[in-house]
Amino acid sequence: MKNVLCLLSFFICFAVSAQEEAWVYFNAKANEQSYYDAPLTMLSQRALDRRIAQKINIDFKDVPINPSYISEIKKTEGFTVMAKSKWLNAIHLRGDVTAIRSLKTHSFVDKIVFANKSLNLSNKTVKTAKVAVTDKTKNTRVNFAYGVSENQIKMLNGDVLHQQNYTGSGKIIAVLDSGFPGVNTVAPFARIRDANKILGGYNFVAHSTDFYKGGTHGTYVLSSMAGYKENVLVGTAPDASYYLFVTEDDVDENPVEESYWVEAAEKADSLGVDIITTSLGYFKDHTNPAYDYSYSDMSGDATFVSKGANIAFSKGMMVIASGGNEGTTSEPHIGSPADAFSVLAVGAVTSTGVRASFSSIGPSYDGRVKPDVMAQGQSAVLSDEKGNIVTASGTSFSGPIIAGMVACLWQAFPNKTNQEIKDMVIRSSSKYTSPTNEFGYGIPNFSLALGIVFPEIEDFSESVKVYPNPTPNFIRVDFPESFKNGRVLFYSAFGKKVLEQNNIVPIEPISLESLTSGIYFYTLEFNTFSKTGKIIKL
The missing domain is CATH 3.40.50.200 (Peptidase S8/S53 domain)
Incomplete structure (x- = not known):
């Protein structure tokens, strides 16, 4: 009986160890413009007010994941959908490596990233703190007894x-x-x-x-x-x-x-x-x-x-x-x-x-x-x-x-x-002047x-420009030098990502020669700013 229990434990352990974690990223979303036209389907009025106050555009990240993608993914057995992110257009899966890898055959799957880096083909230091226990009503002018x-x-x-x-x-x-x-x-x-x-x-x-x-x-x-x-x-x-x-x-x-x-x-x-x-x-x-x-x-x-x-x-x-x-x-x-x-x-x-x-x-x-x-x-x-x-x-x-x-x-x-x-x-x-x-x-x-005064924030939406538009084969992006880690992504009218350019440089040409003539939507992304728009490729 003891041997049987040990054998059973081995198989249980093996089954658990075979479960891997992975993020599956999608390359498009559905009905993007309809969400832009009705932003309250994505965000509360308070959220929209915050965006307006800080001059932040609604963009591709705000649009929900296409539910049909998740439904299609779930038709494959061998894993569980644990979480999803509209911002990153990705879902988190837990399950069999082979089953997860098989999802790359779907045309709407952009990439698959395993948490175990050794599984990719091409983390917690800060634990919840170990707590060591040692043992009015609102005022119109607050002097709390701290x-x-x-x-x-x-x-x-x-x-x-x-x-x-x-x-x-x-x-x-x-x-x-x-x-x-x-x-x-x-x-x-x-x-x-x-x-x-x-x-x-x-x-x-x-x-x-x-x-x-x-x-x-x-x-x-x-x-x-x-x-x-x-x-x-x-x-x-x-x-x-x-x-x-x-x-x-x-x-x-x-x-x-x-x-x-x-x-x-x-x-x-x-x-x-x-x-x-x-x-x-x-x-x-x-x-x-x-x-x-x-x-x-x-x-x-x-x-x-x-x-x-x-x-x-x-x-x-x-x-x-x-x-x-x-x-x-x-x-x-x-x-x-x-x-x-x-x-x-x-x-x-x-x-x-x-x-x-x-x-x-x-x-x-x-x-x-x-x-x-x-x-x-x-x-x-x-x-x-x-x-x-x-x-x-x-x-x-x-x-x-x-x-x-x-x-x-x-x-x-x-x-x-x-x-x-x-x-x-x-x-x-x-230590503002001498950080360590x-x-x-x-x-x-x-x-x-309370006494630090800043000038009014510049309206960056006006200082970031994409031109020429329409264009035969290239565009340039003009943006402040303070903007870092910029990239531009292009999507077809059906929401499929068709081109991505990373580490963009102000006014340097970005080729669109790989795109056929038509209307495309773009998203510009920087560390703290994003902008969306439409461009016509002649």
Whole structure:
């Protein structure tokens, strides 16, 4: 009997190990123009208002995935569709390698990328923080009794914003984490419950509307922004509104969590969220080591989750990510999405402003300053799922502490773009003129940020030009030199991608000789700007 059990265990293990993770990318979408003509079928009015305020165009990424593609994919046996992303026009599959590879025969499949790089033919360093427990009503003019949470707010001069009634009111923060048990019942969250500040959420891991289940980490994170217990704990954005999304599976470290994260970010965008904060990260320590990333992948846009984070920023949201807790390990660098070009990555300091030894360091692999800023992450004051006021350590908490203050700052400057708000935070920081790999630009001074003045943002939609139009065989693109990593994609009238040109250079000719005469739609993409249009090939 023992031998039979061992044999059975072997086959079960083999079956599990044969399951691989992959992203299948599509090369087109359907009925694109109909969505442009009726944008409320894709986005809420609040989301559209955010785009209009920041002069951001609706584009190809906003259009849903063609459902017929997914239906056709599902006709093949041997895998399960785990998640999907309209932004990246991709689905996440788990299953048999041969079955997944067979999908390349579909004309609408652009490419297949396995999470296990060794399977491609041609990641989590920042674990959910290990929490070490140590043990009013709205005012018209706010003078909070911060109690023991005072230091983590006053270190940032956040109390100055609160005293001027900038407490996050009117801003919406999406929290992407592992679960939020207790938030619907315990006392430190009564203030936001009573004010109807919890707008909703979703559990992408369980495919359930019950986001109060899962790991307790999200409860701790939320309390750093929204918790309120007079004379003990006041969060950095006690009057902001919140969506709570579960994207992290505490049981398994798997690449599908990146896809859940991007799904949640897309949902946040469609709901009109202003700020995404996440204390999750992906680098090493996957359940299957074959899915681990290397430092060279921390280059701003290499991982699925960092691609999603950059797109989220391009839609007008601020994206704030904890830098990671690997500062004392053999691989001390930040993970993703903290490495992403557009993300405000946050490291951790002690109560006295000294870098916490566990805080992951920079730079990103391509040499950019990371982390961007720092906040208290060692012995941060929080609430647990039972309503106890506790202390815990990790960049998991310095990140949302900053996110809450960003909501307050943005409330003070409602007409600023996300890029302007990000620049204000960085420019107010203690090491702005002399950043380091350990400290980034330093600790922000939100009182100073209130006084930073920027010129009105240029209307880049007018300064980016595609010409000549109509054209016999080539086009040129004129755009500001500050724009980086540009590419242009061309689609047929039926939505099929027919041409792509990467690393475009201002005014340098782009050949269209491979295209037949007709009407084509194009999408121009840069780090923080995109533009769509139509061109006629003669």
